[in-house]
Amino acid sequence: MPSLQGALNSVENADRDHLVxxxxxxxxxxxxxxxxxxxxxxxxxxxxxxxxxVDAETSSLLLxxxxxxxxxxxxxxxxxGESVKxxxxxxxESSIAGxxxxxxxxxxxxxxxxxxxxxxxxxxxxxxxxxxxLAVPMQRQDRLIGVIEVLNKRQGVCFTEQDTDVLMVxxxxxxxxxxxxxxxxxxxxxxxxxxLGQAVAGISHYIKNVLTGxxxxxxxxxxxxxxxxxxxxxxxxxxxxxxxxxxxHLVRDMLSYSKGREPNPRAVSPNEIILEIFDLMxxxxxxxxxxxxxxLDKTMPxxxxxxxxxxxxxxxxxxxxxxxxxxxxxxxxxxxxxxxxTTYYAAETLTVCVRDNGTGxxxxxxxxxxxxxYSTKGSSGTGLGLAVTRKVIEEAGGTLVLNSTLGSxxxxxxxxxxxxx
Ligand SMILES: Nc1ncnc2c1ncn2[C@@H]1O[C@H](COP(=O)(O)OP(=O)(O)OP(=O)(O)O)[C@@H](O)[C@H]1O
Ligand SMILES: [Mg+2]
Numbered sequence: 001m002p003s004l005q006g007a008l009n010s011v012e013n014a015d016r017d018h019l020v021x022x023x024x025x026x027x028x029x030x031x032x033x034x035x036x037x038x039x040x041x042x043x044x045x046x047x048x049x050x051x052x053x054v055d056a057e058t059s060s061l062l063l064x065x066x067x068x069x070x071x072x073x074x075x076x077x078x079x080x081g082e083s084v085k086x087x088x089x090x091x092x093e094s095s096i097a098g099x100x101x102x103x104x105x106x107x108x109x110x111x112x113x114x115x116x117x118x119x120x121x122x123x124x125x126x127x128x129x130x131x132x133x134l135a136v137p138m139q140r141q142d143r144l145i146g147v148i149e150v151l152n153k154r155q156g157v158c159f160t161e162q163d164t165d166v167l168m169v170x171x172x173x174x175x176x177x178x179x180x181x182x183x184x185x186x187x188x189x190x191x192x193x194x195x196l197g198q199a200v201a202g203i204s205h206y207i208k209n210v211l212t213g214x215x216x217x218x219x220x221x222x223x224x225x226x227x228x229x230x231x232x233x234x235x236x237x238x239x240x241x242x243x244x245x246x247x248x249h250l251v252r253d254m255l256s257y258s259k260g261r262e263p264n265p266r267a268v269s270p271n272e273i274i275l276e277i278f279d280l281m282x283x284x285x286x287x288x289x290x291x292x293x294x295x296l297d298k299t300m301p302x303x304x305x306x307x308x309x310x311x312x313x314x315x316x317x318x319x320x321x322x323x324x325x326x327x328x329x330x331x332x333x334x335x336x337x338x339x340x341x342t343t344y345y346a347a348e349t350l351t352v353c354v355r356d357n358g359t360g361x362x363x364x365x366x367x368x369x370x371x372x373x374y375s376t377k378g379s380s381g382t383g384l385g386l387a388v389t390r391k392v393i394e395e396a397g398g399t400l401v402l403n404s405t406l407g408s409x410x411x412x413x414x415x416x417x418x419x420x421x
Pocket of ligand 1: 386
């Protein structure tokens with residue numbers, strides 16, 4: 001690595017004072033890289049260190065835009081730093097930065113007026129007068145990352161060979177920091193894309209399943225109309241309504257997951273809400289030989305809670321419980337399937353517990369089930385239920401606790417702040 005060799009030379013040839021200054025700079029830059037996570041700020045600090053160690057009036061850091069093959073100012077100290085940031089330099093020898101980037105070697109210009117690379121555009125736009133300048137390339141392996149420039153040596157006529165060596169080391173440290181940040185951003189982006197792909201795949205699968213139900217009921221309706229079969233028409237309408245309900249819930253869940261909703265509390269009787277949900281779900285549970293047992297707090301007052309949020313939460317938890325109990329009963333019919341719903345009220349907090357004797361959830365799985373689009377139900381689940389449930393509870397200032405043992409069942413218990421009326 002030429003930069004490291006240069007630094008060693010510079011260390012060998014340095015006097016004691018210079019050596020101390022160098023070691024301090026490298027230590028400080030190392031510390032900056034370790035402790036500052038914001039790339040812009042990190043580069044800004046590295047450039048300030050660079051200015052100090054080579055005794056320059058000001059400095060800039062240009063990054064290479066691979067797409068447009070141009071260099072642009074990422075950091076520009078000096079009086080008109082912000083206006084410099086609009087300037088883009090082509091990757092050719094019409095500027096010192098361009099020439100440094102193409103040749104991949106440092107360029108030290110003792111007097112810019114005598115340099116054929118000198119491009120006065122930046123000076124004109126910033127009212128700054130450059131006397132001398134040192135530019136070094138930033139690269140990782142063979143990849144060009146950008147160029148660092150220091151301008152106007154304060155003491156002395158121009159930048160020295162020692163300055164060049166030191167700046168090369170600082171440039172390679174900055175290059176590592178930039179590359180790490182770029183890799184991290186790329187990784188985040190590919191993770192986001194992968195998650196999106198997974199989500200789209202899951203939803204498409206689910207919708208395809210619903211569409212199959214819709215197509216089936218449509219052809220049944222056709223037959224029923226042709227044959228004037230009223231009973232068949234009624235049956236088909238049940239399937240049609242179920243399919244509509246599934247799409248409706250999917251859209252509702254996706255909206256509340258992506259947008260969130262403002263809690264809309266009203267004076268309600270939580271036990272009444274549970275009784276309504278019981279009426280709604282009991283038929284589907286008993287068709288699977290599952291008993292729903294209610295244990296409702298008889299002293300429950302009328303409370304100030306959001307009934308839609310509460311209904312959505314309990315419906316999601318009961319639907320999951322029915323699925324888990326049914327899945328277990330297919331493998332092992334004993335004990336008989338049961339779901340217990342308990343409510344109680346204390347310290348202005350409403351607590352609702354949904355317990356089942358279904359499959360239970362392994363410890364490893366307990367960490368994953370809250371992630372949107374995570375489902376073990378193939379095309380019959382979207383994996384949005386728990387993600388939305390948890391979000392709605394948290395938006396209402398409540399908490400959700402899970403206790404589950406694989407093979408024995410699960411208990412989801414949520415609490416919502418609920419002042420009495
Ligand atoms: N009571 C439960 N018992 C066992 N496993 C459960 C229970 N509740 C949730 N799970 C597991 O958590 C996963 C995620 O649940 P979630 O409600 O988010 O999605 P889903 O039920 O698969 O689909 P949907 O979005 O249609 O509700 C389920 O696929 C299931 O594996
Ligand atoms: Mg669910």
